[in-house]
Amino acid sequence: MLTRQRRGDRPRGGILAVGPGAVLFIAIFVLPALWLLATSVLTAERFGSSLPLTLDGFRDIFESPLTWTFVKNALYIGFPTAAVTVAAAIPVAYWLRFAARRARIPVIFLLIATLFASYLVRIYAWRTLLGQNGIINVGLQEVGLIDEPLGFLLFSRFATVIGLTHLFLPIVVMLLLGAFQPLESGYLEVGRDLGAGSLTVWRRVVLPILAQPILGAFMLILIIASSDWATATFLGGGRDTLIGQEILRTFQQAGNYPRGAAYTILLLAVLAASFGIIAAGLRLAGLNNLRMGDAAPGPPRQAPLAGAWTAITLVFLWVPLVLVILFSFHRTAGLSLPFEGFSLRWYRTLFDDGIASEAFFRSLRMAALVTAITAVVGTLAAFGLTRIRPLARTTLTGAFLAPIALPPIFVGAALLTYVAALGYTLSTRTILLGHLVMTLPLFLLMLKTALDRLDPALDEVSADLGARPFQVLTRSTLPQIWPTIVGASALTFAVSFDEFPVTVFLSGPEMTLPLYIYARARKTIDPTINAVSTLLLGVMMLLCVIGALMVLAAQRRRSDQTNTLANPA
Amino acid sequence: MTTEAHLHIDGVSHRYGDQDALVAVNIGVAKGEFVTLVGPSGCGKTTLLRIVAGLLSPTEGRIVLNGADITSVPANRRPTNLVFQRPTLFPHLDVRGNIEFGLKLAKLAKAERATRIQEVIDLLHLGGLERRRPFELSGGQMQRVSLARALVNRPEVLLLDEPLSALDMQIRLELEVELRRVHREIGATFLYVTHDQREALALADRVVVFDNGSVAQIDRPEDVYRTPASAFVARFVGDANVLAGEVISGKDHGENIAAIHGCPIGPTRHEPGPCSVVIRAEAWAIGNHGSPDSLEGTVLDRVFRGSTVAYRVQLTADGQLVRAEAAAGDPPRAVGDRVGLSCTGEFVVIATMAETDSSQEGTSD
Numbered sequence: 053m054l055t056r057q058r059r060g061d062r063p064r065g066g067i068l069a070v071g072p073g074a075v076l077f078i079a080i081f082v083l084p085a086l087w088l089l090a091t092s093v094l095t096a097e098r099f100g101s102s103l104p105l106t107l108d109g110f111r112d113i114f115e116s117p118l119t120w121t122f123v124k125n126a127l128y129i130g131f132p133t134a135a136v137t138v139a140a141a142i143p144v145a146y147w148l149r150f151a152a153r154r155a156r157i158p159v160i161f162l163l164i165a166t167l168f169a170s171y172l173v174r175i176y177a178w179r180t181l182l183g184q185n186g187i188i189n190v191g192l193q194e195v196g197l198i199d200e201p202l203g204f205l206l207f208s209r210f211a212t213v214i215g216l217t218h219l220f221l222p223i224v225v226m227l228l229l230g231a232f233q234p235l236e237s238g239y240l241e242v243g244r245d246l247g248a249g250s251l252t253v254w255r256r257v258v259l260p261i262l263a264q265p266i267l268g269a270f271m272l273i274l275i276i277a278s279s280d281w282a283t284a285t286f287l288g289g290g291r292d293t294l295i296g297q298e299i300l301r302t303f304q305q306a307g308n309y310p311r312g313a314a315y316t317i318l319l320l321a322v323l324a325a326s327f328g329i330i331a332a333g334l335r336l337a338g339l340n341n342l343r344m345g346d347a348a349p350g351p352p353r354q355a356p357l358a359g360a361w362t363a364i365t366l367v368f369l370w371v372p373l374v375l376v377i378l379f380s381f382h383r384t385a386g387l388s389l390p391f392e393g394f395s396l397r398w399y400r401t402l403f404d405d406g407i408a409s410e411a412f413f414r415s416l417r418m419a420a421l422v423t424a425i426t427a428v429v430g431t432l433a434a435f436g437l438t439r440i441r442p443l444a445r446t447t448l449t450g451a452f453l454a455p456i457a458l459p460p461i462f463v464g465a466a467l468l469t470y471v472a473a474l475g476y477t478l479s480t481r482t483i484l485l486g487h488l489v490m491t492l493p494l495f496l497l498m499l500k501t502a503l504d505r506l507d508p509a510l511d512e513v514s515a516d517l518g519a520r521p522f523q524v525l526t527r528s529t530l531p532q533i534w535p536t537i538v539g540a541s542a543l544t545f546a547v548s549f550d551e552f553p554v555t556v557f558l559s560g561p562e563m564t565l566p567l568y569i570y571a572r573a574r575k576t577i578d579p580t581i582n583a584v585s586t587l588l589l590g591v592m593m594l595l596c597v598i599g600a601l602m603v604l605a606a607q608r609r610r611s612d613q614t615n616t617l618a619n620p621a
Numbered sequence: 622m623t624t625e626a627h628l629h630i631d632g633v634s635h636r637y638g639d640q641d642a643l644v645a646v647n648i649g650v651a652k653g654e655f656v657t658l659v660g661p662s663g664c665g666k667t668t669l670l671r672i673v674a675g676l677l678s679p680t681e682g683r684i685v686l687n688g689a690d691i692t693s694v695p696a697n698r699r700p701t702n703l704v705f706q707r708p709t710l711f712p713h714l715d716v717r718g719n720i721e722f723g724l725k726l727a728k729l730a731k732a733e734r735a736t737r738i739q740e741v742i743d744l745l746h747l748g749g750l751e752r753r754r755p756f757e758l759s760g761g762q763m764q765r766v767s768l769a770r771a772l773v774n775r776p777e778v779l780l781l782d783e784p785l786s787a788l789d790m791q792i793r794l795e796l797e798v799e800l801r802r803v804h805r806e807i808g809a810t811f812l813y814v815t816h817d818q819r820e821a822l823a824l825a826d827r828v829v830v831f832d833n834g835s836v837a838q839i840d841r842p843e844d845v846y847r848t849p850a851s852a853f854v855a856r857f858v859g860d861a862n863v864l865a866g867e868v869i870s871g872k873d874h875g876e877n878i879a880a881i882h883g884c885p886i887g888p889t890r891h892e893p894g895p896c897s898v899v900i901r902a903e904a905w906a907i908g909n910h911g912s913p914d915s916l917e918g919t920v921l922d923r924v925f926r927g928s929t930v931a932y933r934v935q936l937t938a939d940g941q942l943v944r945a946e947a948a949a950g951d952p953p954r955a956v957g958d959r960v961g962l963s964c965t966g967e968f969v970v971i972a973t974m975a976e977t978d979s980s981q982e983g984t985s986d
Contacts, residue, residue: 244675260711342712343754348782
C-alpha cells in the first residue's frame with residue numbers, strides 16, 4: 053500500500069493535493085446534500101423553499117395513501133431486478149475467473165463495450181424487441197410456438213426488469229469478478245475432496261464465502277433500480293407510478309421542493325433499512341468481513357454450463373444493440389420486422405436537424421470539460437489521500453465515494469434545491485456540476501485502487517537514488533499509473549456524455565444529447581434515434597480503441613527501453 | 622510383493638497437450654505404509670497425487686484400491702483425502718466447522734461427528750482452538766487443522782501435497798515428528814509428495830524418486846541413499862558427487878577395481894570399462910597434496926556448516942568439481958590450498974548414462 057502510517061514516514065503535500073478536490077466536493081455535493089435534508093423541513097414556495105421550519109412536507113407524504121404505493125412499486129421493480137441481475141452475473145463471473153483462459157479478455161471487452169451504448173437507447177432498444185410486432189413476438193409466431201403476440205412482454209413490470217437488467221448486468225459481472233478473484237480454486241477442490249458434489253460446493257463453499265460482495269452488488273442494483281424512472285417510463289406502460297417518477301414530478305412540475313425532498317429522504321430511508329437488514333443478516337451468519345487465508349491455487353477448471361450461460365448473456369446484451377444499429381439504416385420509419393431495406397436517410401435527417409447536432413456538440417464539449425476537471429482534481433485528490441492522516445483519509449474517502457451508493461435522484465435533487473436557494477438559474481453550468489459529482493467518485497475509486505496496488509518500495513528506491521519528493525511523484529508514481537489515468541478518463545468521458553438522471557434535474561433551456569434523445573423519443577418513434585445512438589456507439593468505441601492503443605504503445609515503448617538497457621546493441 | 626497392494630497405481634500416464642507429465646508409472650503401496658514421492662519441481666509428482674485423489678483423470682492407466690478400479694470414481698466419492706500445499710481453510714467456518722465439513726457431507730450422526738472431531742483434535746493437539754477462525758491461527762496451526770480436516774474422515778489413503786513446504790524450518794521439523802507420530806497412531810496409508818529429499822528420507826517407509834514423469838527408483842530410504850539406481854537419483858538424494866571413472870580388471874582373478882584417473886577407489890563387481898562413480902560428500906577424506914592413492918585438487922570454496930565444513934575442490938586432472946565434507950575438528954583448508962582427496966567411505970559404481978556431464982555439482986536438498 054502506498055499509504056504511510058507513521059507521521060515521520062509521510063511525505064508532505066497531502067493536504068495541498070487533496071485540497072482542491074475536497075473543497076470542490078464539499079461545494080457541489082456535501083453542502084447540497086445537507087441542504088436537501090434541510091429543505092425537507094422548510095416551507096414550500098413555488099420552485100423554492102423558505103422559513104419557517106415545518107413538518108408539512110413529511111406530513112403531506114405520510115398522509116397520502118399513494119406514498120406507500122409509490123415506494124412499493126419501486127421496490128417491486130428494484131428487488132426482482134437486483135435478484136435477476138446478480139443471479140445472471142454469478143455464473144458469468146465464475147466462468148471468467150476459473151475457466152476462461154485466453155477468452156477472458158475478449159469476453160470482458162465484449163461485456164464492457166455494451167456500456168458504451170447510450171443508456172436511453174438501450175432501454176429504447178428493448179421497446180422494439182418486445183413490442184407486439186417486435187422481433188421476439190414475430191419470431192415466436194413464425195416458429196409456431198404461439199398464435200398471438202404475447203402482451204406481457206412490453207409495457208409491463210417484466211419489460212422494466214428486463215430493461216434494467218440489461219443496463220446493469222455488465223457492471224455487476226465486473227464487480228463479482230473482482231469478488232471472485234481472491235477465491236482460489238483450491239477451496240473448490242478441497243470441497244470436492246471432502247465429499248461435496250458440484251451443487252454442494254456452491255452451497256457450502258462459494259456462496260457463503262462470497263456472500264458479502266454478492267449482497268453488496270445486490271444492494272447497489274437495488275438502490276439504482278428502485279430509484280430509476282426512465283426505464284419504467286419507456287417500458288413500464290405508466291400504470292404503476294414509481295417513487296422516482298413522483299419525485300421528479302414533484303420537483304419539476306409541482307415545484308414543491310420540501311415535499312420532493314421529503315420523498316427523496318423517504319426513499320433513502322427505505323434503502324438504508326434494506327441495507328441494514330442485509331448487513332445484519334450477514335453478521336448473524338458470520339459471513340461478513342471474511343479474511344481469505346493461505347489457499348492453494350489450482351489449474352483452470354472445466355465449466356461448460358457456465359460457459360454456455362456466458363454466451364447466452366453476451367447474446368442478450370448485444371442483440372438489442374445490433375438491432376439498434378441495424379434499424380438506423382432502415383429505409384422506412386418502422387422499427388419492427390420485416391426489415392425493408394437499407395438507407396442513410398435518418399442520418400441525413402439528423403445532420404439536417406440543427407437541434408440534434410447542437411445537442412451532440414454540447415454534450416461533447418461538456419464531456420471534455422468534465423473529463424479535464426475530473427482528471428486533474430481526481431488525480432491530485434487520489435495522491436493527496438495517500439499522504440494524509442488516517443482519520444482524515446477515511447472521512448474524505450467516504451465523502452468522495454458516497455455518490456456511488458446513493459440514487460442519482462438524490463444527487464440531482466440536492467443540487468437542484470441548492471442551486472435554487474443560491475439564486476442561480478439552471479443552465480449548462482449546473483449540468484456540469486451534476487456531472488462532476490457523478491464522475492469524480494468513479495475516477496477516484498479507479499485511481500485509489502491502482503495506487504493501493506503500487507509497491508511503496510519503488511518510491512523509496514527513487515528517493516534513495518536521489519529524487520526529490522516532487523520528482524518521485526512525476527518520475528516514479530505517475531509513470532506507473534498513467535494507464536489507469538487514461539482508462540479512468542475515458543470512462544469519465546463516457547459517463548458524462550451519456551449522463552441522464554442527474555442531467556434531467558439540472559438542465560435549463562439547452563439540451564445535451566441524452567436529453568434530446570429523451571425528448572424526441574417521447575414524441576416520435578422513428579429511426580432517427582437509432583441513428584443518433586449508432587453514432588454515439590461509434591464515437592465511444594473509437595475512444596476506447598484509441599485509449600487502448602495508446603496504453604499498449606506506451607507499454608511496448610517502455611519494454612523496448614528496458615530491453616535496450618539490458619542488451620545494449 | 623507377498624501381500625496384495627492396498628493402493629496400486631497401474632501404468633498411469635498423463636499428457637498435457639503435447640507434454641508428457643507422467644509416463645507409465647507403476648507403484649504398489651501396502652496397507653499402512655508411508656510412501657514419499659520425491660523429485661525436482663515439475664517432475665509430475667503432484668500430478669500423480671491429484672490423479673489418485675480424483676481431481677484429474679489420467680490419460681492412460683488405472684488406480685486400483687483394495688482390488689477395485691476407482692479410476693472413474695469422482696473425487697468426492699473416493700475414500701481418499703488430500704492435504705493441500707496451502708492450508709486452504711474455509712474462511713467462513715471456524716476450526717471446528719472446517720474439521721466437521723466432510724463429516725457433515727457424509728451425513729454422520731451428531732454424536733458420531735462429535736466423537737471423531739474430539740479424537741482428531743486430541744491427536745493433533747488442537748485443543749482450545751475450536752472456535753477460532755483461520756486467520757487467528759499460526760501457519761503451523763493452520764496446517765494441523767488442514768490435516769485434521771482430512772484425517773477425521775478416516776480415509777483409506779491420506780494424500781499429502783508438500784504440506785510443510787510453506788512453513789518455517791523449525792515448525793517444519795516439529796510437524797514432521799507429528800506426522801510420523803500420527804501415522805503410527807492411526808496406521809493409515811500415507812502418500813506424501815515433497816521436493817525436499819531430506820524430508821522424503823526422514824518420513825518414509827519407502828521412497829519413490831521421480832525423474833521427469835517416470836519412476837527412477839522405489840526403495841527404502843537407506844537403499845536409495847546408499848545404492849542409487851542412476852546418476853539422477855544419486856545427484857538428487859544427499860550431497861553426492863557423480864564422477865567419471867573407469868573399472869579396471871582385477872589381477873589374478875581378483876576383484877575389479879573402480880578408479881578415477883587411475884587413482885583406485887575400491888573393489889567392485891561392475892564390469893570393466895568406463896563408468897560413473899558415486900561418492901557422498903562425507904565419504905571423502907581431505908588429506909595433504911601428494912598423499913598416495915589420492916586425487917589431486919585445489920580448494921575453490923569453503924562453507925562453515927556448524928558441525929561440518931563443506932569444501933568444493935577442483936580436480937587437477939580434468940577439472941571435475943568435487944563436494945567434500947569434513948568434520949569441524951579436522952585440520953582446516955583454505956581457499957587455494959592444494960589437497961589430496963581419498964575415498965574412505967562408501968561408493969557406488971553405476972553405468973555411465975548419456976546425461977552424466979563432466980562438470981557435475983551433485984544436487985543436494
